[in-house]
Amino acid sequence: MKHVCxxxxxxxxxxxxxxxxxxxxxxxxxxxxxxxKAYFTSLGKEEQKSLRDQYKFTKYL
Known part of the structure; x- marks a missing residue:
């Protein structure tokens, strides 16, 4: 599924x-x-880590 995010x-x-x-x-x-949330949780762990670092995002650990 493609997310607009x-x-x-x-x-x-x-x-x-x-x-x-x-x-x-x-x-x-x-x-x-x-x-x-749907977009972020659909990503792999490495992609999530990259976005966490880039956007200082700490939810959905």
Whole structure:
């Protein structure tokens, strides 16, 4: 299943400028977004670790 999180425009804004308003909103949003949870938990352990490091994400351990 392809998740829209891989090409999310708000995620791209965060990647470009994490301190932007949209970037900060996206980072806050992933803490409870069911789509992000489904996407994140569908990934392998190495990909999850990479995203955890990149986005300082600590949920779904």
């Amino acid at each position: 891989t090409n999310c425009p708000m995620r791209a804004k965060y990647d470009k400028d994490p301190k932007s308003l949209i970037g900060r909103f996206w980072r806050w949003h992933i803490n409870f977004c069911p789509g992000w």
